[in-house]
Amino acid sequence: MTCRDCELLLAQGERNEAVEEHLLECAECRALDRDVAANGLVLEALRNEELPRIEVKIPRPRRYAWLAVAAAAGFLIALLVPAHKRPVASPEPSAAPFVEAEPQEQAPQPPVREAVARRPEKLEPLKIKMLTPDPDVVIYWLIDN
Amino acid sequence: MKRVLFLLGTAAAFAWGQEKQSSEPVIKNVELTVYLLSGVQAPATDDVPQDLAAIAKQLHSLFTYKGYKLAESFILRGRSSSNGAGTEGILPGSGLHYYFRYQRVRVTAEKPYMVHIDNLSMSLNGPPAYGPDGKQRGNNQIASISTDLDLTDGQKVVVGKSSINAAGDALILVIVPKVIE
Numbered sequence: 001m002t003c004r005d006c007e008l009l010l011a012q013g014e015r016n017e018a019v020e021e022h023l024l025e026c027a028e029c030r031a032l033d034r035d036v037a038a039n040g041l042v043l044e045a046l047r048n049e050e051l052p053r054i055e056v057k058i059p060r061p062r063r064y065a066w067l068a069v070a071a072a073a074g075f076l077i078a079l080l081v082p083a084h085k086r087p088v089a090s091p092e093p094s095a096a097p098f099v100e101a102e103p104q105e106q107a108p109q110p111p112v113r114e115a116v117a118r119r120p121e122k123l124e125p126l127k128i129k130m131l132t133p134d135p136d137v138v139i140y141w142l143i144d145n
Numbered sequence: 146m147k148r149v150l151f152l153l154g155t156a157a158a159f160a161w162g163q164e165k166q167s168s169e170p171v172i173k174n175v176e177l178t179v180y181l182l183s184g185v186q187a188p189a190t191d192d193v194p195q196d197l198a199a200i201a202k203q204l205h206s207l208f209t210y211k212g213y214k215l216a217e218s219f220i221l222r223g224r225s226s227s228n229g230a231g232t233e234g235i236l237p238g239s240g241l242h243y244y245f246r247y248q249r250v251r252v253t254a255e256k257p258y259m260v261h262i263d264n265l266s267m268s269l270n271g272p273p274a275y276g277p278d279g280k281q282r283g284n285n286q287i288a289s290i291s292t293d294l295d296l297t298d299g300q301k302v303v304v305g306k307s308s309i310n311a312a313g314d315a316l317i318l319v320i321v322p323k324v325i326e
Contacts (some may be wrong), residue, residue: 125306127292132203139203139303142290 003029010036173225173252174325175260179245181217181236181267184210184305184315194218200301200319210315217243222325225252229263241287242270252324258298260322266291267318269309288316296322 001022006029009019023030123145130139180197184204189212191201201213216236223230231246248264268289273281288309296302305317 137203137301142306
């Protein structure tokens with residue numbers, strides 16, 4: 001028996017006569033045999049040991065799915081909108097004209113809405129549905145938040 | 146690229162057609178029988194019509210109000226997919242003004258009919274208060290209920306709210322929908 005055959009059998013926990021004879025002759029394989037036995041004892045001791053609690057974070061697979069949808073929608077809109085309807089950046093204002101144009105009546109401008117502080121949104125009341133033994137009677141109870 | 150766009154357009158048109166077909170509104174008349182009850186904390190006996198005896202029994206098994214009293218009842222008839230309906234009046238005895246309204250009612254196409262009421266609201270207002278200048282101040286609202294509801298045709302649905310006044314009484318609506326064929 002070679003040392004390799006002996007290592008394989010020891011690793012599998014199979015000890016036959018050939019292995020025992022080889023162990024008597026080979027010091028390295030005896031050392032391996034001791035290590036395997038020691039490892040087995042350690043593993044046996046760990047079996048009953050309580051493992052520490054760890055926090056596992058599960059990645060959200062669809063976290064960026066909306067980005068892909070938005071990008072696809074934007075791409076389609078850009079394809080479908082005719083080029084002449086796309087907004088064009090206004091040119092730089094030209095120099096002042098030599099002849100002053102007659103003042104034209106300006107169309108009434110819509111009032112500019114001033115920014116106002118946003119009111120806190122009104123919370124919907126909590127609605128509790130209660131089923132009763134009578135199937136024709138359902139009770140909803142509203143609780144203000 | 147044109148082929149891809151063509152396929153996308155065809156799929157979108159097909160999906161739109163399917164959705165339009167399935168969401169075709171069913172226009173029906175819907176009659177709501179509404180009972181306005183109060184649940185009182187003070188010792189009292191029930192004062193409800195026989196139609197509501199089963200409901201009073203269920204309410205007694207769930208809540209600790211000593212008695213339930215009918216304050217008002219009315220029938221409101223509206224048409225699904227229209228602009229809603231509403232009514233108002235004065236509660237006999239108390240002088241409180243009530244407003245009852247819903248924004249829209251929808252009815253499913255198949256039996257048993259399901260009635261969905263959008264933005265049902267009910268409010269109880271006290272006598273208006275006037276300032277020294279003679280102008281009305283505020284609406285003096287005492288209690289209100291506002292919610293969406295899903296009801297089955299003929300089902301008695303109770304919508305309630307606790308502690309509408311200092312005595313801890315409850316405002317309770319009983320709504321019975323009936324789809325008119």
